[in-house]
Amino acid sequence: GVPYVGCGVLASATGMDKVVMKQLFQHAGLSVTEYEWFPRSLWEESPGSVIERVGAGIGLPAFVKPANLGSSVGISKAGDEKELREAINDAARYDRRIIVERAVNGREIEVSILGNEHPMASLPGEIITGHKFYDYEDKYMDSASRTEVPADLPQATVEQVQRDAIKAFQAIDGAGLARVDFFIERDTGRIIINEINTMPGFTSISMYAKLWEASGISYTELIDRLIALALERHRDKARNLTTYQPREVKK
Numbered sequence: 001g002v003p004y005v006g007c008g009v010l011a012s013a014t015g016m017d018k019v020v021m022k023q024l025f026q027h028a029g030l031s032v033t034e035y036e037w038f039p040r041s042l043w044e045e046s047p048g049s050v051i052e053r054v055g056a057g058i059g060l061p062a063f064v065k066p067a068n069l070g071s072s073v074g075i076s077k078a079g080d081e082k083e084l085r086e087a088i089n090d091a092a093r094y095d096r097r098i099i100v101e102r103a104v105n106g107r108e109i110e111v112s113i114l115g116n117e118h119p120m121a122s123l124p125g126e127i128i129t130g131h132k133f134y135d136y137e138d139k140y141m142d143s144a145s146r147t148e149v150p151a152d153l154p155q156a157t158v159e160q161v162q163r164d165a166i167k168a169f170q171a172i173d174g175a176g177l178a179r180v181d182f183f184i185e186r187d188t189g190r191i192i193i194n195e196i197n198t199m200p201g202f203t204s205i206s207m208y209a210k211l212w213e214a215s216g217i218s219y220t221e222l223i224d225r226l227i228a229l230a231l232e233r234h235r236d237k238a239r240n241l242t243t244y245q246p247r248e249v250k251k
Contacts, residue, residue: 003234005226006176007198014172015198018099019067021172028171030164030193033183034058037067037099040092050088051081054100061103064088066095077103104192106183109151111165112200112211113178114225116233119169121162122211124182126151147207149214157184160191168196176229179208 064087076087165180179200
């Protein structure tokens with residue numbers, strides 16, 4: 001095989017699947033947003049039962065998302081039943097599984113991760129959005145949102161999100177790099193993990209690089225470290241046997 005930067009197949013797939021991702025985060029003891037998920041077929045066969053389940057399980061407002069996709073594609077915020085039905089129909093265009101998450105009134109915090117077996121976390125940054133949520137247009141098409149690096153947080157909170165980001169990275173068996181996104185509830189201060197991005201934007205002005213620059217690692221040094229981590233992981237993988245010789249059974 002060829003050395004490459006970043007996560008392996010399993011971690012990359014997990015980072016794209018919002019349902020499996022949340023289940024692994026919960027198993028690791030991390031706090032996630034309350035959610036319900038269901039197959040598209042259930043929505044088509046029994047929409048009333050899905051609406052009832054969402055109402056009983058998490059209530060409204062809520063975010064409706066395809067279980068697999070990135071860049072906020074297919075994501076809508078629903079404040080009433082009519083919007084919920086429209087949002088589910090939209091999400092169902094993109095995936096056979098749909099996830100509905102309780103809307104969180106919180107600050108959006110991001111942490112960069114670097115490493116393999118012993119990952120380290122950057123200082124956190126904050127996304128200050130100009131829309132109802134950090135959607136596709138916010139990310140790629142306009143300047144309604146801005147970033148604050150590092151985020152203005154108490155030291156205890158900084159250390160907690162760093163620990164939780166590393167836990168999330170290890171929960172999916174990450175390698176090389178990732179960015180972990182959190183909410184911090186405005187009313188309670190509760191830290192909620194939103195998702196992990198196993199191949200975050202990587203220009204010199206992307207949040208991933210900006211967080212490491214604020215943490216003392218320049219863009220060029222970051223690239224050097226990522227290459228070294230890729231080679232390290234490749235050497236470790238090369239230790240695995242790829243053939244099997246059955247032992248002789250004594251008669």
